[in-house]
Amino acid sequence: MFINGFFDYNQVSYGEKYRGYPDNDQVINRLFDPRYIRIKVEDEDSAVDHFQVVNVDKNLDMQTGLVHELFSITTPENRNFNLVVESFASLSKQNVYGVKYAIIPTNFEGDIELIKLHDYVNQSTHQQSEDVRVNQDVGQMQLDFIPDNGQPSYLVTTFRSQQGIILTYQADQATDSNPEIDYFEDDNHHYGYHSKYHAKPGSQKEFEFLFSIGDIHPLVNARMYADQYLASLDNYIRNTSFNSELMASAQVWQTFWLHSDVKIDGDPVIQSCIRFNLFELNQSAGRDEFTSIPAKGLTGNGYGGQFFWDTEIFMLPFFVYTEPTIAKKLLMYRYHTLQMAKEQASDFGLEKGAMYAWRTINGYEASAYWLAGMAQFHINADIAFAVEQYYTITNDEDFLKKDGFEIILETARFWMQYGNFAQVNGKRHFVINRVTGPDEYSALVDNNYYTNVMAQFNLRLAAKYAEKFGDTDIPVQLNVTGEEIAEMKEAADLMYLPYDQEKNVKLQFQNFEQLPKMSISSIDQSRFPLLLHYHPLMLYRAQVNKQADTIMVDYMFPQGNTQDQLKADYDFYEPITTHDSSLSKAIYAIVAARIDRDQQAYDFFSQAVKTDLIDLHHNTKNGIHAGSLGAAWSGIVYGFAGIVNNADHFSLEPHLPDAWNCVKFRLQLHHCELLFTIYQDQVEVELMSGKGMALSVYNKKIKVTPEDPKQICQY
Amino acid sequence: MFINGFFDYNQVSYGEKYRGYPDNDQVINRLFDPRYIRIKVEDEDSAVDHFQVVNVDKNLDMQTGLVHELFSITTPENRNFNLVVESFASLSKQNVYGVKYAIIPTNFEGDIELIKLHDYVNQSTHQQSEDVRVNQDVGQMQLDFIPDNGQPSYLVTTFRSQQGIILTYQADQATDSNPEIDYFEDDNHHYGYHSKYHAKPGSQKEFEFLFSIGDIHPLVNARMYADQYLASLDNYIRNTSFNSELMASAQVWQTFWLHSDVKIDGDPVIQSCIRFNLFELNQSAGRDEFTSIPAKGLTGNGYGGQFFWDTEIFMLPFFVYTEPTIAKKLLMYRYHTLQMAKEQASDFGLEKGAMYAWRTINGYEASAYWLAGMAQFHINADIAFAVEQYYTITNDEDFLKKDGFEIILETARFWMQYGNFAQVNGKRHFVINRVTGPDEYSALVDNNYYTNVMAQFNLRLAAKYAEKFGDTDIPVQLNVTGEEIAEMKEAADLMYLPYDQEKNVKLQFQNFEQLPKMSISSIDQSRFPLLLHYHPLMLYRAQVNKQADTIMVDYMFPQGNTQDQLKADYDFYEPITTHDSSLSKAIYAIVAARIDRDQQAYDFFSQAVKTDLIDLHHNTKNGIHAGSLGAAWSGIVYGFAGIVNNADHFSLEPHLPDAWNCVKFRLQLHHCELLFTIYQDQVEVELMSGKGMALSVYNKKIKVTPEDPKQICQY
CATH class of the missing domain: 2.70.98.40 (Glycoside hydrolase, family 65, N-terminal domain)
Structure with a gap:
């Protein structure tokens, strides 16, 4: 227990x-x-x-x-x-x-x-x-x-x-x-x-x-x-x-299933798995503002029962879209531990800002290996991203003003402290050196693409809300000045994002192309996961990914990417990724779905969604993989249903697996609840509660209202 | 005891x-x-x-x-x-x-x-x-x-x-x-x-x-x-x-002092210190081929009584020039542990080559912090360098053929395995990524200048002797092929050496210029040495040096550097160096002497030479700083006497401190023993034994022979 x-x-x-x-x-x-x-x-x-x-x-x-x-x-x-x-x-x-x-x-x-x-x-x-x-x-x-x-x-x-x-x-x-x-x-x-x-x-x-x-x-x-x-x-x-x-x-569970169930017609095994996943997610989530979701849920003491970025990036979308009150409580956990994050930044030697723990229960860092712990600074932007996602979907301005903005501001301050302006290839940039990105088969790199994009987003959020709320709504003790905001905007605009102009590929980090490729296919199966069979440095020195890293960017920020860009990134990183982390396959599935690699998308998704009920990694005895469970839900909603949620517009571009006749789920958006029923060639959207809203399906705009609650859109 | x-x-x-x-x-x-x-x-x-x-x-x-x-x-x-x-x-x-x-x-x-x-x-x-x-x-x-x-x-x-x-x-x-x-x-x-x-x-x-x-x-x-x-x-x-x-x-000591003493006229405190240093060095050196010189001599268990690069780079010159039989025994320690080094390379996952332990007694790695341990791969080239130095000065071809070459070959092989060819800025180079250089306030960097220069030297040595000895003299079981040697030569020729073309400065490593400078002068004295008062990452992220790193290159390879180059390097690195390592100041002293920064040279040298007798770092209770003691001798011989020892020629360019009337020491070179007496404006060279040899003082060629054993050279 x-x-x-x-x-x-x-x-x-x-x-x-x-x-x-x-x-x-x-x-x-x-x-x-x-x-x-x-x-x-x-x-x-x-x-x-x-x-x-x-x-x-x-x-x-x-x-x-x-x-x-x-x-x-x-x-x-x-x-x-x-x-x-x-x-x-x-x-x-x-x-x-x-x-x-x-x-x-x-x-x-x-x-x-x-x-x-x-x-x-x-x-x-x-x-x-x-x-x-x-x-x-x-x-x-x-x-x-x-x-x-x-x-x-x-x-x-x-x-x-x-x-x-x-x-x-x-x-x-x-x-x-x-x-x-x-x-x-x-x-x-x-x-x-x-x-x-x-x-x-x-x-x-x-x-x-x-x-x-x-x-x-x-x-x-x-x-x-x-x-x-x-x-x-x-x-x-x-x-x-x-x-x-x-x-x-059971009554509470019934309500949960009413709003959160995902019904898949045509794939009974996946149907069982996804329900098991949602069940575990719902049961594991902290609801008291002082706990989050352990990486292993409440089913084992693997990873110490600690909280990671898994919550904000892999699990929170499910809660934000289906149980926003729980999502808020999970974010409040981060608000209540903001003080510890500020202490940690100060103790590290920074003048201001907050440095959230990579892994923790009580808010203080618990990682004994800082290379794949504290140095994964992206967690700060991950939390800010989650605040924004929650706000964008719920429009909970009260939370944003009172608590969310402070998280966004203090994490943005961290980037200004840890990063710096510098010349790169003769041009002025904002650089963030000496970090570890999501991929734990690299460490202590310069300008990790994911980290820098997330930091850029974080800085822009801070600037956006500082300007939106202005002096009247921002507490004086936060000491926000126009100068500070201007510098954050400049840093975001000049953020260095390593890119290969010839191959048209986003580079995982600066100098990444200098590393030799590890030939994954030539490694004996018994040596996976690699982290248990190689010295870390043997992995760090090569192009080999434990999990989605740059591909995380393509998952989280698909806007502004051409299909060619997404394909180039995918084709570059997929062959060098071992998926030794359970956080990887669902993300690859989503990006694969977006670039019409239907079979790969389905294969990756299946493996992600089966992780625990089928015990795919032979380690469910140490506890479930809560992040993977959450990401599997995202696989359906972001991947197969193809939702993209911009701040100002919500759209779908479904790519249903061939085997599925239809998938059905509800989402809560801007105080509305919508029921989506997605077939191979059409989408039904039905307003279940709320005042109605506009959205689009494959660029076709539709609107659901209490008067005209159901729209069918073929494609 | x-x-x-x-x-x-x-x-x-x-x-x-x-x-x-x-x-x-x-x-x-x-x-x-x-x-x-x-x-x-x-x-x-x-x-x-x-x-x-x-x-x-x-x-x-x-x-x-x-x-x-x-x-x-x-x-x-x-x-x-x-x-x-x-x-x-x-x-x-x-x-x-x-x-x-x-x-x-x-x-x-x-x-x-x-x-x-x-x-x-x-x-x-x-x-x-x-x-x-x-x-x-x-x-x-x-x-x-x-x-x-x-x-x-x-x-x-x-x-x-x-x-x-x-x-x-x-x-x-x-x-x-x-x-x-x-x-x-x-x-x-x-x-x-x-x-x-x-x-x-x-x-x-x-x-x-x-x-x-x-x-x-x-x-x-x-x-x-x-x-x-x-x-x-x-x-x-x-x-x-x-x-x-x-x-x-006492008789043995007397012989020791006859050949190894350094007599300084005009500086009694320094005189005592240098003698104490030589005494400790001589007493600490292993003489059984199965031990080397512990970093703390035999005076404490700091650093575990283990052997580091300190022996080969900081202490060995003294022995090579004054007690070559001991120098050989110290190198034989590395030969006897070559098997362990090969095992370690294999265990790490490399196909061939040797990976010497960063710190060890028995030949196997003892460092519990691989970032500033195993990743300091330069030790492999340091050992090869020492073999070459010993050979160059003693002409002990028997040792080189039998044992030394194998060390040089297997360490060169390591570089071919760990490094790789890659495009950098559009040009093909040999790169060595993910290493830690001598400076332990940086870690896991790409293309550390010192490491790459040393690897280049190591590769060229292997190629040189492979070609010199040829098939007849190289044991078959070493499996040396012409292809392998050709590849080593290519790697050496294409070795990437990061350099700032505008500032004309050798860069400590790739991306080094992107890091913010740490303002050493604004840090409170109580926070030195920084490694005890900052999280390592806070140091790694900034331009701050614990010790000579790129400056080591200018010390060890002065040839081919203009005075302007040496000055530019010195002026770039000196202000960001804390000298928290006792291996730093003597090296800075040598380079300062070479660029006529006489006062700085003397100040750094004094501090290095006084390290233990005066207990400058307040930690001699944990044992002497054997590397610093050795480096102080080098400070006199390489710095103030200004010797440069090329494979084919030996020369002096003295820069005596103002306070010194004269310094006197003997060196053993090519089976000769020479007594040098260096005044402010002249050098006396006297052949004490051997067949005689040619050398130069400030580009003036002189020759000492049994017939004409003493030369005086004014400048």
């Missing part, structure tokens, strides 16, 4: 440690599994004797969020019974988790005792992995029982991050199946629940529990928080039942 | 560990101090009671190598005595160390007992330092007494590096002052020496000991090595005495 944002520090050792290196990694805590149960059958005890457990069936109902598991269990003395475990994490009350057990003896009659006692913090997985992407469990949590509380209650605390959280559960009082609630205290003063009954073959007895999980709180006054929370349990798990809470949560 | 090459592994932790990162650091072991002594005075015992020790005097006699120390010691009961400790490490028998104690009571009469028992491996310093340049003691040694050996004998072993070494000592039997040799075995079966006598005020009693220290041997069969060694003690410390060994060693 992972709670978003509940983490501990893990001290980092360095062979050589320099100033500004993070002292600590941040790793999400692995809590006990609330599904755990101990069962005694006559004189046999699952805690002592070796019960043989066969998992017969495992099922996630994505419509309700219910996980249904069936186990066939045989004791050493050959007593066999079925155990059904049903569980869900509530979306209606985010603090609630429910689990229900049904026990059905098949070949014996006798006494069965069920004991629910979580007297350990589950650190039992003990993953041993050479894979740098896998985090070890931290194992510094302390679990204390809170006595005299009527029901088993725990305070889980961390020593180093100084966080506490309260967990409590109660047996379901609303049904007949648990006639007597029998909590106990054992010799160690540990509190649990047990129930004993006489069972006959084929009989079924059910036990239902609701867990309530408090908010993360500081360790100071932990008991006060605990008392307050436990006193408020009426709001969570009292006077309700497993089924009531499951229904309430 | 440090024994060159006696080291242990120290496991390195990394926040993120990638393939090819060294698992272990290598750290020279700190052994017990052989000067340690325990003294009992009546019922007071220095091992138990707090004796107050005042170091009255400490003296190193550089003519004999004898350290003389006088301590005034007062017991808690106010008994005072003087203790004189004299010690030396023998140069005539490298396994021998002598120590002699004299005890003189000043205010009491009574029994004195002297106990010599080393029953610990001295790990007691427990340095705690945030300074990445300081190594912690490893502390994994085990000390075992070897019983029944007649005298105290130890086997010291390391667990991880699996090395063993034998130490034994005996009390001096040759003088009257130790009338009875009394070894003892204590309750712990530890063996020592003690002597008790009745002392009167003013009386003096002496105790003399000779230690014998075996060679480093593998842990397997350690006892066999021990028995063999102990059986051979007649060769070392038996039938001899402290004084005999001191005399024999």
Whole structure:
């Protein structure tokens, strides 16, 4: 069980440690599994004797969020019974988790005792992995029982991050199946629940529990928080039942699917995968403004449960277009950690601006390898880009003025501090040297194309809104001057973007063409992903990409590119890209779709969308690839539906895969909700709510209004 | 006590560990101090009671190598005595160390007992330092007494590096002052020496000991090595005495000073410093072909007691010109570790060639920070350069053919593998991307000027000797082909050397001019050295040099440079150089002397030469700066004497500091020994041995021969 944002520090050792290196990694805590149960059958005890457990069936109902598991269990003395475990994490009350057990003896009659006692913090997985992407469990949590509380209650605390959280559960009082609630205290003063009954073959007895999980709180006054929370349990798990809470949560899921589902006609495997992806995305997203979406969702502690650019660039589009209230909360996480980003810039030695952490939970940098960590400064522009995207689609001017502008301004300031004006090939330019772009098979390069385009965008945003809001709307303490804005505009206009005039190709970075090409096809399959099998420098010295880098630009800024340009870029980078990062294929799929490489687009998309449900990289055990899941949604909407969202106009140029009869999804745009139904040769757009808007399909302008809500557009 | 090459592994932790990162650091072991002594005075015992020790005097006699120390010691009961400790490490028998104690009571009469028992491996310093340049003691040694050996004998072993070494000592039997040799075995079966006598005020009693220290041997069969060694003690410390060994060693020192001394008339402080430097250099140099010169000599475990390019580039010139037999042994260390260098290249993924470790004892890379470690590939060319320098001066063709050529060839092969042909600014060049040059305030740059010039030199050397020796003299197993040599020549000819045509300045690396200049003068003094006070990236992104980098080229390859070129380079780099590395100032001094910046030359030289005797960087406690000591000698010979040593001709262009009346030194050149006496306006060259040779002073050709051994040349 992972709670978003509940983490501990893990001290980092360095062979050589320099100033500004993070002292600590941040790793999400692995809590006990609330599904755990101990069962005694006559004189046999699952805690002592070796019960043989066969998992017969495992099922996630994505419509309700219910996980249904069936186990066939045989004791050493050959007593066999079925155990059904049903569980869900509530979306209606985010603090609630429910689990229900049904026990059905098949070949014996006798006494069965069920004991629910979580007297350990589950650190039992003990993953041993050479894979740098896998985090070890931290194992510094302390679990204390809170006595005299009527029901088993725990305070889980961390020593180093100084966080506490309260967990409590109660047996379901609303049904007949648990006639007597029998909590106990054992010799160690540990509190649990047990129930004993006489069972006959084929009989079924059910036990239902609701867990309530408090908010993360500081360790100071932990008991006060605990008392307050436990006193408020009426709001969570009292006077309700497993089924009531499951229904309430399923209701939220139903609403989610109404607005966010993507229906694909003609491709059932992809249909399942995309729904699984959206389910995981929705379940993982932080909703409290102090958490974002871990790179592995809430399904593993890979990458420490930390937040990366994955959220803003790969996952946020889905939320912005379908759940803008969640999108805003995710952006507010960045606003609340802006102070840390400013501290980091100052500590690094810059006079102003904000330097967001490449990977973090609490806002401070947690990367122990700055070459592929802090040096990926593009995250600053990625966040500014996300603010603009949210604003463009939602028109939430209140957020932009109050919080968003400050993010845009401080990140733009970073670029002015870190970059500089310089002569390049005899011309004055703004350059950004010594950075790492998205592609982690390069590091510490000069003028990474993606970084520079993003910085340019960031600087222009700051200038645009500074001028739009003017002195009256911009807080005095931000100290914005006309001079500063003029310099930002100049820097953006003079931004150096390396380009090969002969090949007509955007260059990943300055000097990129000097590097020898790595022949990917000649490398043995066993040596992928390359980062696990080569010294980083062996990769840095060659033209080889882990993931889309310059192609990210063609994905995010298709405007102003000719088809020839997009094709030239694609043909240059695709052969040198290993897609060792799960963030790559969906992006390649989108650009491939735009240049009519239909089969490649579909192949890349399929692989991206299947990443986790099919476990394509054989590492889903370390957690899902949340960025890839989000990018797969983008693959449909930006790629196959071909949406382009300029600040002033929204358009579609669909390229549906041959196998698909139609794809259907809703988007929320400028306070309207539109339902798109895209066929091979036509698009239906239907206004589901809102005042209506204009858009275009293949340059044909259409308008949906409450009076004339549905338009069909053939092409 | 440090024994060159006696080291242990120290496991390195990394926040993120990638393939090819060294698992272990290598750290020279700190052994017990052989000067340690325990003294009992009546019922007071220095091992138990707090004796107050005042170091009255400490003296190193550089003519004999004898350290003389006088301590005034007062017991808690106010008994005072003087203790004189004299010690030396023998140069005539490298396994021998002598120590002699004299005890003189000043205010009491009574029994004195002297106990010599080393029953610990001295790990007691427990340095705690945030300074990445300081190594912690490893502390994994085990000390075992070897019983029944007649005298105290130890086997010291390391667990991880699996090395063993034998130490034994005996009390001096040759003088009257130790009338009875009394070894003892204590309750712990530890063996020592003690002597008790009745002392009167003013009386003096002496105790003399000779230690014998075996060679480093593998842990397997350690006892066999021990028995063999102990059986051979007649060769070392038996039938001899402290004084005999001191005399024999002093004789070697005398020969050393005869050939290697630098006599400066007019600058007594510099005179002392330079002698101290030469003393330390001579004492630190490995002479067994399996060790080199640790960066801190044998005076501390800073930098782990490891070998760097410091040896080949900063120290070797002194040995080549004055002690060529030692120079050869130092180069043979590189030959014996060539196999490791080839392994490393192969492991890195290169098809052939050798990749020497940036820092190492045993030949394998020990750097835990590859950006300023392995990526400093120039070490490969540095070693090839040193081979050529040794050959050019000694004409030792046997070494060159047998061993030197293989080093030159395999390092040249590395450049062909790591570098590549590419278009730069529309022209075909050979480029070497993604390297770190000598300056560690830059990293992972493209086409570092120094690296490329050195690689060019290395490639040309390989081609030159391949062609000179031809098929008959080159072993078949080296697989040299005409094609390969042709390609090396082409690469050398097309080597890309970044240059600013407008400013006429050699550029430290490609894109260097795009970086903003760091204003060194505006940085607070407390923030130097910058590497301890800034994140590395903050330094990498700016024009700021830790040490001479491009200026190294002007030092090592002055030929073909106009004075204007040298001045332009100097004026460009000097203001952005912090000299945070002790390898910097002596080099700047040499180039300053060549361009008649006499005062700057003298100032930089003075600071370099005073580094350790004056403790200029306040860190001599971590060990001397051996490279700086060597470079200071080069400062005199290359700088003030202005020697230039081409393969075919040797010349001088002296620029003596104003304060100096004259400087006098000997050099060994082409089997001749020449004595140079340089005045402000004339040079005397005298042939001391050999067949004579031609050379030039300020373009004036002179010749010294046995018949006409002395030439005076005015200018």
